[in-house]
Amino acid sequence: MAKKVRIGMLGAGRIGKLHATNLVNAVPDAEVVMIADPFMNEATEEWAKGLGITNVTKDSEAVFANPDVDAVFICSSTDTHAEFIVKAAEAGKHIFCEKPIATDIKVIEDALAAVDKAGVKLQVGFVRRFDHNHKKVRDTVASGMLGAPSIVKVTSRDPEAPPMAYVKVSGGIFMDMMIHDFDMVRYLSGSEVTEVSAYGTVMIDEEFKKYDDVDTAIVMLKFENGAIGVIDNSREAPYGYDQRTEVHCAKGCVQVANDLNDTSMISTADGVVCEKPTWFFLERYNNAFIAETNAFVDAVMNDKEVPVGGIDGLMPVKIAKAAKISLDEGRPVKISEI
Amino acid sequence: MAKKVRIGMLGAGRIGKLHATNLVNAVPDAEVVMIADPFMNEATEEWAKGLGITNVTKDSEAVFANPDVDAVFICSSTDTHAEFIVKAAEAGKHIFCEKPIATDIKVIEDALAAVDKAGVKLQVGFVRRFDHNHKKVRDTVASGMLGAPSIVKVTSRDPEAPPMAYVKVSGGIFMDMMIHDFDMVRYLSGSEVTEVSAYGTVMIDEEFKKYDDVDTAIVMLKFENGAIGVIDNSREAPYGYDQRTEVHCAKGCVQVANDLNDTSMISTADGVVCEKPTWFFLERYNNAFIAETNAFVDAVMNDKEVPVGGIDGLMPVKIAKAAKISLDEGRPVKISEI
């Protein structure tokens, strides 16, 4: 391995820019050597130059072909993820891929097979696992100090509903939004989900119905280890990004509240006003994005296991599919059906 | 109406003693004129005398026959509730009845019919509606300041599992424990439950299985107004009685945490230790018990509507039955099926 892990970026949209900036400013062992984006333009080139990255291209193939690239960051549109994984694997590059790998199970499985065959590392971008709060819940449960988990709870609400143009192509609330929470419950419980039951409703915007989607959903889950759980999602929490997790165990309960903008309490005759949660995922998971990138670079550089692997990319997609079937058919759905 | 509402107590067990004590010490407009309990003994007589109540008997009929009794408190065993309601109604007495009225729907309906026919008042003992925290959630939702509710959440965990002798005759977790939460979600949402889906697991004590019961359960609910909700129950939370409610609405979210023993924070190198929730329902709902009793006495004295009426006694039983079927049959169950 070179002294630094040399990264080729695939995609320079919002999340690609975020990862590139973190890699340059906050991941000492990484070096971004090139960026490919089919929509590469002058503004993006200027932005890249500001980070000291001068090798920019519209051609993703150039990344796979570049012998100076040790690893790729796949931050392109979802429909390219699986294809790029396969190409990167075949080129012997390690892979960091944004979630989801794909929405089709077979496509994911084929991509994972290519990764296995090539013997490269693949980390999937479930960033919340690196959040100080959720990690504390997981570590507490995993330590065994509270005994066996029995109830796993996740609340996850976005501050504002996305535009309908986005909703239309999002894959629906389970695949687009709750998928993070499906990953989270696996992470927190240390166990696989075996069955789900979903309820959904449209309370925010009637237009969700047009796209066979809901804006508010609750999903119950059964786990292999006997625990049960529940996730609630809302597309709109006007007070900010609501991200809470909790695991009830035999000897006690561990839970985390939101991170707030500040710790102020302003007390007047009208009441006591505290700060709201940090606004959205960029604010809330800012440090987690840096941590996941460092973890990947560390895994590559020191040949360690990645903390979020291929199976972690596959299972939440299966659970999301099961949840959609449950909602549509009004019945519990086993993950083994998927 | 007399200057004070004259009460006849039926049952002098734990809950009967609690109500009698509150009536004497904390309900200025009430007067306890007699107490009937089939197990009346010297100790109980002594206790009654301490409260200034000298008319004690083993014969419940004496209460119904007593012209000086304006209202009865039915605190006897559950299987006598419906019968006592009918007798009290026929005797023209107003009725405060501990929950549940019965576990059989027909029996409840017959009792409610007797109440209606007699034109007396009936209040059911869903004490949590009178808790300062839950009431605040309900009042906030009911005020409309947060817009329409979309997600209703209730967490309810007992500090320690009851003895198996109790579990055996309890009617199961839904009828015995979650019934309070079924009432709560109706109260908080201001809407009727239309369907439930239940998951349950045995994580605390394998013996629950013997009695076709679970010790840990999650139930999802649909409401008439389009909202959805979830309740989680555990028979054992070693840190104390865990009683939290939350309603997410269009414009915001209202939630309440547990009452704690005190507000202390002890900070050392080992961490920051805060107080646990108040231990169990007697501690947590102490003031709520007083408030519900005052509310009943006020309704009787001033001919107001009772705050928790017959329908509130009936619906949670239906929901509990639906939840049990859902758990047993592994499918969502509509309340209209019951």
Add this chain to the structure above:
Amino acid sequence: MAKKVRIGMLGAGRIGKLHATNLVNAVPDAEVVMIADPFMNEATEEWAKGLGITNVTKDSEAVFANPDVDAVFICSSTDTHAEFIVKAAEAGKHIFCEKPIATDIKVIEDALAAVDKAGVKLQVGFVRRFDHNHKKVRDTVASGMLGAPSIVKVTSRDPEAPPMAYVKVSGGIFMDMMIHDFDMVRYLSGSEVTEVSAYGTVMIDEEFKKYDDVDTAIVMLKFENGAIGVIDNSREAPYGYDQRTEVHCAKGCVQVANDLNDTSMISTADGVVCEKPTWFFLERYNNAFIAETNAFVDAVMNDKEVPVGGIDGLMPVKIAKAAKISLDEGRPVKISEI
């Protein structure tokens, strides 16, 4: 001792009524046998009858002369406290006396001498020692688990400034309001105050100046055990009664926050609103009033030491006097000067 401690009340004003009600409703081992108040009138008689107390009089001497009175509650105006203590002591009655005993040191010392001579019990009404929060701070410090205390902090603010008619005769902020906190720091630290330095300012109402008083004050304190401390007082905190205490020790810190009306959090785009502290001392120290009365009755009935004795009545008055001199003369003042 009789089966119950038979109490004679002296004074039926706000605080006298409070104690009488608590004694009747919440102190099982006490019995109120008579009430004397020079302003006894029909309304008060009616109120007393409601509590079952029929022996009412304008003549305080009748209390001292009554052989059926085991103990007196001195709830009359401050200028009568010392005299009543002496008379009660001479009559062999145990004494609960509201604070302060007097504002003159010699008068207090004479009263305490009479108590000593008679061998009766005297408890002074520093009710905050019985509050669950402050007691927890004290118990934690006293347990030694945090090592030696080094900084003692008390914040005490009233919700609204008293009327000027009251301010005029109050004895000033130190004697009327901060006296509770002078008791509190002795209680929390387990040590005597040796010196104070006071700063004061008029920020709420210029009229305080007319009465040589301030409405806002901070006092630093030195303790015999080497610790130092600080108290801050404001006559007006529009958000409610602000009562916080904190002790920093060698191994950690213990602190308590206010009791709130409820635990609600209402989150909207405008912020997160929590409840205010309970409004004033009647709400905040409601249970503490009951506890102090039970403690006194227990001490009398079972011949135990009272938890707040004569020295606890004397020292805060000395500290208050020292604080006033410090404010007036702009210098630290030793308690030994008083």
Add this chain to the structure above:
Amino acid sequence: MAKKVRIGMLGAGRIGKLHATNLVNAVPDAEVVMIADPFMNEATEEWAKGLGITNVTKDSEAVFANPDVDAVFICSSTDTHAEFIVKAAEAGKHIFCEKPIATDIKVIEDALAAVDKAGVKLQVGFVRRFDHNHKKVRDTVASGMLGAPSIVKVTSRDPEAPPMAYVKVSGGIFMDMMIHDFDMVRYLSGSEVTEVSAYGTVMIDEEFKKYDDVDTAIVMLKFENGAIGVIDNSREAPYGYDQRTEVHCAKGCVQVANDLNDTSMISTADGVVCEKPTWFFLERYNNAFIAETNAFVDAVMNDKEVPVGGIDGLMPVKIAKAAKISLDEGRPVKISEI
């Protein structure tokens, strides 16, 4: 002005390294062009190279002489601050100087005069003004929404006492530690301090006495606007860096609590354990260090007023001197005496 503000660093110790790293990674409008440190060695050169800074020297004069340097960061030992300010001013460089400028009033005043004469900008490193929490307190007070401030409170405790070698040359608790809080109370109150009274005690380590120092101190303050205040300091809070501020005003109170490592609550039969405050100033004020540097660079680049100017460097030193005299002489000391 060049497209970026070109910075010359003076000092490459802990705080110099911190600022240089922030300037490179987190201040887009700045460029570090050289670093001077009399103890420059290979390790430091390597560190600088890692940041892309190749111009390193032992000679501070080279910084002042470099025409490519727009501004200097004075991060050298305290005894060089004033001299470097004068030299930088004479060379026409803008200046960011770590606190304190000096401990001698005349020396500070001469340095400020040189800055004034040269017309360059000087910002003093009181970093806590840029903390999200304290800033919120100040902004709330400054907005006027709470009316006039009456009580200003600051708690500031370090997690562990410094080594005695440091204490010996530290200048004492007021000049070394509480100086930050003296700046803070000016910032929060928006008013100048006019008088202080100090209490101090040695509770942590008897050795403090050897150096005529204390390890625990409380200082009361009077402000020009009529408010009063109090600061408490401890050299050791084993639970972590305790940094709380509070301002009580006519219409309400604003206060901030500590930042915690995470928001977890672990509830068991033993109690509810929450996280400790972030460990020390590097963790707590990490973002504030970045913010103050950006603010300085912004002021230079866009010719704005610096947020912490020369007077802010002078006044806390005067207050610290007054506090020491107060402690030594046992009397209040007016700032005008200094």
